[in-house]
Amino acid sequence: MKVIENLKWRYATKKFSDRKLSSEDLEKILEATNLSASSTGLQPYRIIVVEDTALREKLGEGSFNGQIAQSSHLLVFAAFEKITLEHIETYISHIANERGIPEEALADFKSALVGGILPRPDEENFSWAARQAYLALGTALIAAAELQVDSTPMEGFDTEKFDSLLNLKEKGLRSVVSLALGYRDIEGDVFASFKKVRLSLSDFVSFVK
Amino acid sequence: MKVIENLKWRYATKKFSDRKLSSEDLEKILEATNLSASSTGLQPYRIIVVEDTALREKLGEGSFNGQIAQSSHLLVFAAFEKITLEHIETYISHIANERGIPEEALADFKSALVGGILPRPDEENFSWAARQAYLALGTALIAAAELQVDSTPMEGFDTEKFDSLLNLKEKGLRSVVSLALGYRDIEGDVFASFKKVRLSLSDFVSFVK
Numbered sequence: 001m002k003v004i005e006n007l008k009w010r011y012a013t014k015k016f017s018d019r020k021l022s023s024e025d026l027e028k029i030l031e032a033t034n035l036s037a038s039s040t041g042l043q044p045y046r047i048i049v050v051e052d053t054a055l056r057e058k059l060g061e062g063s064f065n066g067q068i069a070q071s072s073h074l075l076v077f078a079a080f081e082k083i084t085l086e087h088i089e090t091y092i093s094h095i096a097n098e099r100g101i102p103e104e105a106l107a108d109f110k111s112a113l114v115g116g117i118l119p120r121p122d123e124e125n126f127s128w129a130a131r132q133a134y135l136a137l138g139t140a141l142i143a144a145a146e147l148q149v150d151s152t153p154m155e156g157f158d159t160e161k162f163d164s165l166l167n168l169k170e171k172g173l174r175s176v177v178s179l180a181l182g183y184r185d186i187e188g189d190v191f192a193s194f195k196k197v198r199l200s201l202s203d204f205v206s207f208v209k
Numbered sequence: 210m211k212v213i214e215n216l217k218w219r220y221a222t223k224k225f226s227d228r229k230l231s232s233e234d235l236e237k238i239l240e241a242t243n244l245s246a247s248s249t250g251l252q253p254y255r256i257i258v259v260e261d262t263a264l265r266e267k268l269g270e271g272s273f274n275g276q277i278a279q280s281s282h283l284l285v286f287a288a289f290e291k292i293t294l295e296h297i298e299t300y301i302s303h304i305a306n307e308r309g310i311p312e313e314a315l316a317d318f319k320s321a322l323v324g325g326i327l328p329r330p331d332e333e334n335f336s337w338a339a340r341q342a343y344l345a346l347g348t349a350l351i352a353a354a355e356l357q358v359d360s361t362p363m364e365g366f367d368t369e370k371f372d373s374l375l376n377l378k379e380k381g382l383r384s385v386v387s388l389a390l391g392y393r394d395i396e397g398d399v400f401a402s403f404k405k406v407r408l409s410l411s412d413f414v415s416f417v418k
Contacts, residue, residue: 001237003352004212027410028210034241035216037350039364041406047414055417059248060221096407106222107266116365127336131343135362139247143212143401153344155248156325167415177340197307200234204243205256208264208375 011196013067013150015189016182021072025147029075029181030142036136040113042091044129045079045136046173048166059157065180067152071166072182076162077137078128078173081139082122088113128175137177144181152180220405222276222359225391225397230281234356238284238390239394241352245345249322251300253338254345255290255382257375268366276387278282281391285371286346287382288338295330297322321368339385346386353390361389 002037030047038044050056051073060068068074080087092110096103103110117125137153155177162168162175184192198204239256247253259265260282269277277283281324289296301319305312313321326334346362353360371377371384393401407413 001241001352001355003241003355004237004244005242007348012245012246015360018391028213030410032210032212032216034407034410035213036347037219037221037362039362040277043408043413049414049416052418053415075382094408095390095406099404134340134343135347135350138245139212139216139351141344142348142351143210146210146212151246153246195308196244197304198243199303201239201243204252205239205258206257206311207260209261 002146003142006142007181009148010141010145010151011119011191011194013152013180013182013184013189014191015185016067016071016150016180017185019072019183021181023032025149026073026181028147029140029149033136033140038132038135039128040117041095042083042087042113042117043132044076044083044087044125045133045176048076048078048168048170055165058164063157065152065154065156067154067180068157068178070182071152071180073180075140075179075181076166076175077133077177077179078163078166078168078175079126079133080172081126081174082172083117083125085114085118085130088117113182125173133176137175137179140179149181150184154178154180176193180199211355212351215351217405218357219292219350219354219360220400220403222280222284222361222391222393222398223388223396223400225276225280225359226394228281228392230358230390230392235282236356237356238349240356242345242349245348247344248337249326250304251296251322252341253296253334254286254342255293257287257377257382259283259285260374264374267334268371272366274361274363274365276363276389277366277387279303279391280361281399282353282389284349284388284390285375285384286342286386286388287344287372287375287384288335289381290335290383291327291381292334293340294323294327296417297326332372335383341348342385344387351409358390359393363387363389
């Protein structure tokens, strides 16, 4: 099975080589990630791609994740701090446009979104949005692996610094997780040869009959 | 690209047929999901597979998600409410066993886990664990689609009822998201033919040069 093979091939790369990702491969990874499912389809997060090395060095300063600066490209997944009526209205218009139907045909769906999402505290909606971003990160990892592009998902970064250097606040976004992309430095990365460790299936899964 | 094709094929199935998933396909989906990356590799969540129809009917009672009862199998993703020293010690032993190295060789890694995870409030660790479960959900969706198994990720269920009926509390788990698996009822599900709507890539992604 392709996805199993690809997931076995990948690992959290610790050291990248100088080889750059092609713009074609980058676009495929982004296209796949954009196809990820999200609750109600709202896609309440965005991806920021950082290629510039000087900026990646600034982002990575003081972090234990050398991959921020060393990789080919850094993808920052950022979730909306608040979900607003405007988000929902833009989404409804977009569906109507894409499907060639009048917005009125989506009135019930719109009411469900407005009634279900807007009364929740902003922090709850942010947390919900962040979870959707993680789902998409799962897609990105598989897409990269299918192209034999190496990757490192990273949480331990200074989100405030990221938000500030990437001007996320003014877009209503907050960084939640990031993904370094590139090619493993086989000689320099001892982790490349380590056996992948996962739970046994019987520890991971339980069956209720 | 395989993952793009598979993601385009899938949709959130609203109505399932009576066809059951084979145990081989179910196992492949679970195996792929277990290969998902997780922060520090800890895999702080579990999957509960519910096949029994009577139990799925109870779980779905009063929910707008008919798929809980109608699908072939229900996968419940549940995250640990607390991360404990025992979780970390079990994990460290498991790595040592799998890689055939002494636990002492992992002392620094263990210290980093203990120092990084245990001082955080339980609620923060639960939220972190839930995010890892969503990443794995992203894998499960792709694995199912590769096998042409239909799926519906679902959030809007009564988590307290799920936790109680599935005896999750006694395992220290709390349900966070679930996934119905089966086969679409093409005649009965109008959503099967709807155009998939996603953001344009230029709205979803921004490039910082």
